[in-house]
Amino acid sequence: MSETTPPVVAAFDLDGSLTEGGSVWRWLRFLAGSGAVFRAALPLSVPLIVGAVRSGQWADHAKERLFGRLLRDRDLEEVRDESRTFAIRHLEVRGRAKVLERLRWHQAHGHDVVVVSASPQIYVDVIGETLGATGAIGTRLAVDPLGHLSGSYLGRNCRGTEKMRRLSEWIEQRDYVVAPEIYAYGNSRGDRRLLKGADHPYDVGKLGRLGTLRKYPRLPADNDA
Numbered sequence: 001m002s003e004t005t006p007p008v009v010a011a012f013d014l015d016g017s018l019t020e021g022g023s024v025w026r027w028l029r030f031l032a033g034s035g036a037v038f039r040a041a042l043p044l045s046v047p048l049i050v051g052a053v054r055s056g057q058w059a060d061h062a063k064e065r066l067f068g069r070l071l072r073d074r075d076l077e078e079v080r081d082e083s084r085t086f087a088i089r090h091l092e093v094r095g096r097a098k099v100l101e102r103l104r105w106h107q108a109h110g111h112d113v114v115v116v117s118a119s120p121q122i123y124v125d126v127i128g129e130t131l132g133a134t135g136a137i138g139t140r141l142a143v144d145p146l147g148h149l150s151g152s153y154l155g156r157n158c159r160g161t162e163k164m165r166r167l168s169e170w171i172e173q174r175d176y177v178v179a180p181e182i183y184a185y186g187n188s189r190g191d192r193r194l195l196k197g198a199d200h201p202y203d204v205g206k207l208g209r210l211g212t213l214r215k216y217p218r219l220p221a222d223n224d225a
Helices: 024-032 034-054 056-071 076-094 097-108 121-131 161-173 189-196
Strands: 008-012 112-120 135-139 141-143 149-153 181-186 200-203
Touching: 008 097, 008 161, 024 034, 024 056, 024 076, 024 112, 034 056, 056 149, 076 121, 097 112, 097 181, 112 121, 112 161, 121 135, 135 161, 161 189, 181 189, 189 200
Parallel strands: 008 112, 008 181, 112 135, 181 200
Antiparallel strands: 141 149
8 A cells, every 4th residue: 555645735924925024004005095094003003013022912902903993894895806906016016036936836846835924814815816826814804794894803813823723724624635744934923833833844034043933944045845
């Protein structure tokens, strides 16, 4: 009886990994305008700053409060259309060639590629679709019965432990015959759980030995796994 070769899943973080810097602030400015974002963020400046420094629940709650101020009562389909335009342009302008090359390497080898991000699912889906990924996982946004955004998360912010939980859930739904071999690529403290849960974790951040993921190997320059 021959041994079954396990499938391979390659999970890529979005912000700072597949693309330069963060996307959420840019997305909010695209939807609402810089002035509106500034006015909404100003009263939340302390929790936003603390959340950026400490991460964890501070970051989750601050981000959700900002979404509430800017997204509540917005029509879902309208936001979805605008988010598609934003996501395609964002990937074109801010995509990181080296990491995107690694993603394509996985695809060329028949691996299942998944984009896993704390950014909103509404445009993480578009990024995944544009890249030809097998799946896309992001922070889901709650919608009311009338088809308007509530301004709150549906479930939890897809960061830290939630990132790995959501990826595991996605893998379970694929009904693989044997457990897949997991590659993971991240750049920040919010990716630590994802990398810890992978068989082949890689730090693709720009800080190298100064970064929070410095204990993990760097992305192979020659794309040899």
